[in-house]
Amino acid sequence: MQIVSFLSTQGRRMRYAALPFICGAVIAGLAIPTLTIAQSGKNDAVYRQLGLFGDIFQRVRESYVDEVDDKDLVEAAINGMLTSLDPHSSFLNNDHFSDMQVQTKGKFGGLGIEITMEDGVIKIVSPIDDTPAAEAGLQPEDLIIAVNDEPIRGMTLSDAVDRLRGEVGSSVTVTIKRGAKDPFDVTLKRDTIKIRSVRAKMFDGIGYLRITTFSEQTTPGLTKEVDKMFREHGQDLKGFILDLRNNPGGLLNEAISVSDAFLEKGEIVSTRGRRAENASRAYARPGDIANGLPLVVLINSGSASASEIVAGALKDHRRAVLLGTRSFGKGSVQTVIPVSGNSAMRLTTARYYTPSGVSIQATGISPDIEVALARIETLDGGDTREEDLKGALDNAKDGKEGEPANAEKPDVTPATDQSKIDYQLARALDLIRGVSIFTDVKSGS
The missing domain is CATH 2.30.42.10 (PDZ domain)
Incomplete structure (x- = not known):
């Protein structure tokens, strides 16, 4: 809605700005006929096309095999005009507009x-x-x-x-x-x-944060979960995993807010539309809710729109390592503009650009580490070591007998542990563990 207000303000500025131009044209004298004729010819062509629409509309009303509702015809015509532009522009009648407003609330x-x-x-x-x-x-x-x-x-x-x-x-x-x-x-x-937009778990000192969509509850939910992890685990925290896989996007301001939560400074995203004066940029404010701990972001082909803004910002600022597969590639901005009758139009008005100036549209965000989606399965046989050999010597320690070499050890891993079946998540956990070990060794030297 902020974008809508901004566009409306620009429209008022343009109307006021036109007055000095007209006055200047009167002084110039000779410039008036050329401008007027060109503009008049353009308007005439538009009026002819609108007349064609009116003729067809009337013919359908009178001659179509079944009686049709005038309101449905007009809405279908409007929607056809918008959907011909791109897959994301559309007309929202009363019901669809209400549904969209409810959806953004989660x-x-x-x-x-x-x-x-x-x-x-x-x-x-x-x-x-x-x-x-x-x-x-x-x-x-x-x-x-x-x-x-x-x-x-x-x-x-x-x-x-x-x-x-x-x-x-x-x-x-x-x-x-x-x-x-x-x-x-x-x-x-x-x-x-x-939609519970943020879910959290702990994996051996590593905070796992899954964002399923960007709604009004996303940033508060994220902050709440991270604060809880620091309260309960404190210095034992090794890092965080931000899972944006299969996240279709949502509110732009929430994507900016989530990116800002992990960044201390710098540009988050820019939007550029048809007119240069309507371009906008969003910047991070000081403060990192993760206190600078290592961060891995998981993405895949289902990560779209707002997810790609977050992934692109964290990648360009080298705040996070991106792991997974290339994202969806929806890098266009849709502005919801209310119109008469409690309806609205969803219109593509700009494109997103990452801090490095790269357009997300149709290219997506490429991960730093490509890891295909796979499921971890235990194979028959497994690893064979000395202790598995028949008759192997026990490891007597301090004069005490050890356990039998091939004694069955209890499985301490819950069957529902996602990290044991999700290959991408397992690799992300390994990455943070590796960084944590390297950091500990470096600080101890």
């Missing part, structure tokens, strides 16, 4: 997926944690080609969203195309999506 109804339109089908940017979509195993880059056996191709993004939404508790079947595999159906039960 609670809404649906399946729990962030989607975009690609080549006429719906592409999943990422499922949201603990939602029907995540529990059903939907993955980033899955394509939804049909909803309840109705093909998506030919629909607008808003039409597809309407078919995916419904009453809480009702079911919907989506047809998924995943890579080169044959399409398959997944039936989901719609639910109220309550």
Whole structure:
């Protein structure tokens, strides 16, 4: 909403700025006819096109096989104009505008997926944690080609969203195309999506922070969890992992705030639009909630928009090591502009640039360390050492008998320990442990 207000202010400035130009043109004399004729010709072409629209609108009202609602026709025409610009611009009628306002507050109804339109089908940017979509195993880059056996191709993004939404508790079947595999159906039960935007765990002195989306609760939740870790573990903390995998983005100001939380100074992100005077830059203020401890950021192809702003800022300032796979590449700014009738338009107004001046759009953020998504599994056999050999000598210590060489040792790792099955997370933990050991050795020398 701050951007909207800023644009409105600029519009007022432009209207006032036009007055001296007109006065100057009167003095110049000869400049008036050329400018007026060119402007008049441009306006005439616009009026002719609007007249064409009016003719077609009237013909549809009179001749279409079924009676159509005028309001629906106009909204469809507006949405068609906006969606022809790019996949992220669209018209938000009363219901959709209300849904969007609720979503940014962190609670809404649906399946729990962030989607975009690609080549006429719906592409999943990422499922949201603990939602029907995540529990059903939907993955980033899955394509939804049909909803309840109705093909998506030919629909607008808003039409597809309407078919995916419904009453809480009702079911919907989506047809998924995943890579080169044959399409398959997944039936989901719609639910109220309550987003807990920040989740935290401790892994052997390393703080794990997962941000699932950037809503109004994100920065307060992040600060609360980090403060709690310092209170409970203090000097034993070795570093932090910030998990932005499958995070579809959210509010720009929250992305800036999260980046600022880990940075002491410097630019966080810049936005550049059609006019140079509308460019903006955001800068960090002093203060690092992690107290300078090592930081690893996990990203993947489901990390989009606001996630990429955070990853790009922390990478460019060398505050964090990025680990995982290249991010989604959504580097455009959408401004939600309210219009008459409690509706709004979501319009792409600028592009994001990282502190080093690199555009995120369609390129994404590349990790410092490329680690593909994989699952850790225990193989039969495992490692064989001296103590595993039949008849191996015991390690008698201080004159006492040791345990039998091949005695079975209890498994002290809980079966639900994510770090033992998530390969990317395991590598991030190893990285921080390595940095911590190196730092301890260096400080002790």
